[in-house]
Amino acid sequence: MAMEGANEECVGPSSEAAGKASTCDGCPNQKACAEGAGRQEDPELELIRARLQHVQRKVLILSGKGGVGKSTLAAQLAFALAARGLRVGLLDVDICGPSIPLMLGLKGQTVHQSGSGWSPVYVTGEGLCDDEEDEVELGVMSIGFMLPNDDDAVIWRGPRKNGLIKQFLTDVEWGALDYLIVDTPPGTSDEHISLVQYLAKALGPHDGALVVSTPQEVSLIDVRKELSFCAKTKLRVLGVVENMAEYATPLHTLGFRDAAGADVTSATIEMLRAQCPQVLELIATADIFPRASGGAEEMARKFGVPFLGRVPLDPSITIACEQGSSYAASARRLGRNNLLQPLVDGLLASAPKAED
Numbered sequence: 001m002a003m004e005g006a007n008e009e010c011v012g013p014s015s016e017a018a019g020k021a022s023t024c025d026g027c028p029n030q031k032a033c034a035e036g037a038g039r040q041e042d043p044e045l046e047l048i049r050a051r052l053q054h055v056q057r058k059v060l061i062l063s064g065k066g067g068v069g070k071s072t073l074a075a076q077l078a079f080a081l082a083a084r085g086l087r088v089g090l091l092d093v094d095i096c097g098p099s100i101p102l103m104l105g106l107k108g109q110t111v112h113q114s115g116s117g118w119s120p121v122y123v124t125g126e127g128l129c130d131d132e133e134d135e136v137e138l139g140v141m142s143i144g145f146m147l148p149n150d151d152d153a154v155i156w157r158g159p160r161k162n163g164l165i166k167q168f169l170t171d172v173e174w175g176a177l178d179y180l181i182v183d184t185p186p187g188t189s190d191e192h193i194s195l196v197q198y199l200a201k202a203l204g205p206h207d208g209a210l211v212v213s214t215p216q217e218v219s220l221i222d223v224r225k226e227l228s229f230c231a232k233t234k235l236r237v238l239g240v241v242e243n244m245a246e247y248a249t250p251l252h253t254l255g256f257r258d259a260a261g262a263d264v265t266s267a268t269i270e271m272l273r274a275q276c277p278q279v280l281e282l283i284a285t286a287d288i289f290p291r292a293s294g295g296a297e298e299m300a301r302k303f304g305v306p307f308l309g310r311v312p313l314d315p316s317i318t319i320a321c322e323q324g325s326s327y328a329a330s331a332r333r334l335g336r337n338n339l340l341q342p343l344v345d346g347l348l349a350s351a352p353k354a355e356d
């Protein structure tokens with residue numbers, strides 16, 4: 001119910017978004033609502049705490065900016081952690097743009113409901129674990145599993161989206177997990193405020209946010225806002241990662257054109273193969289996005305939060321995501337350097353298991 005004298009689209013003083021929603025801007029009651037005056041604790045927060053009590057670590061993947069690789073890193077981190085024999089859950093709360101089912105190779109799967117809640121959809125397959133004999137324990141939940149058609153648009157207003165996010169937290173039967181990775185939509189919207197408030201009682205001291213940026217200023221501007229959001233909502237920042245830090249690919253995979261624009265790829269590759277074959281195996285790199293003002297590392301330093309490292313823009317990561325497969329497993333099979341390893345190591349170090 002709206003407060004007296006409140007703005008027209010008042011979310012109500014008992015709402016989790018009270019005083020913080022965009023519609024609260026300029027309202028005379030904004031301060032009181034933001035401080036929680038008149039708000040009673042949502043009894044479902046206790047339910048969420050109970051549901052997630054056997055989840056050792058909760059990691060929210062955040063970025064103020066869209067398209068910087070949140071879902072990519074969420075998906076590939078989930079694969080990589082599960083490959084180590086850890087029990088992993090991946091929750092996609094990007095209600096309007098759920099890409100996690102595709103990136104996990106689970107497109108077309110549906111969620112099963114039992115008396116005690118929704119069962120996640122599980123990733124299965126051979127060769128996903130570092131120890132080839134083992135099987136991965138990786139459960140996934142996304143609205144994408146509930147849409148009858150992939151092309152259907154979810155055009156929901158905030159309260160309905162918040163309702164589903166809450167239901168994902170109260171109703172999904174994750175069981176005991178080492179890590180729950182939560183992929184979020186871009187920005188610092190009502191959904192983010194709700195998510196953090198719903199998790200308020202469930203977050204432990206090692207839980208928090210992994211904040212993703214690309215190097216250029218247009219991304220850093222929005223990511224600084226995300227870091228301010230974390231500070232305001234008292235969400236611990238586990239670390240910042242700079243994604244698409246540079247373009248990196250073996251030289252032999254590049255295409256070549258002459259000055260007139262004609263494709264001379266095969267002729268160039270043949271010439272190199274004949275004259276200097278080892279050159280073809282070199283990794284060609286390029287700074288596609290200019291690193292403005294020191295990039296994400298400098299931004300992390302200024303905010304006093306850990307910098308977990310850089311992940312290059314690498315076609316093999318894109319391909320793994322398009323195919324719904326594990327990049328780390330394919331790098332291992334091909335004997336290639338795993339470009340995500342520093343990030344995985346940094347995350348494990350920032351959020352050690354309880355008994356460590």
Ligand SMILES: Nc1ncnc2c1ncn2[C@@H]1O[C@H](COP(=O)(O)OP(=O)(O)OP(=O)(O)O)[C@@H](O)[C@H]1O
Pocket residue numbers: 063065066067068069070071072073094097099184185186243244311312313314315316317318319321322
């Ligand atoms: N390091 C990388 N190397 C290669 N491709 C990448 C990398 N990171 C992301 N991509 C590609 O960039 C595209 C956008 O990534 P992704 O969907 O993960 O971004 P997002 O931040 O989750 O987007 P949104 O904000 O829309 O949810 C995808 O096609 C993904 O495969």
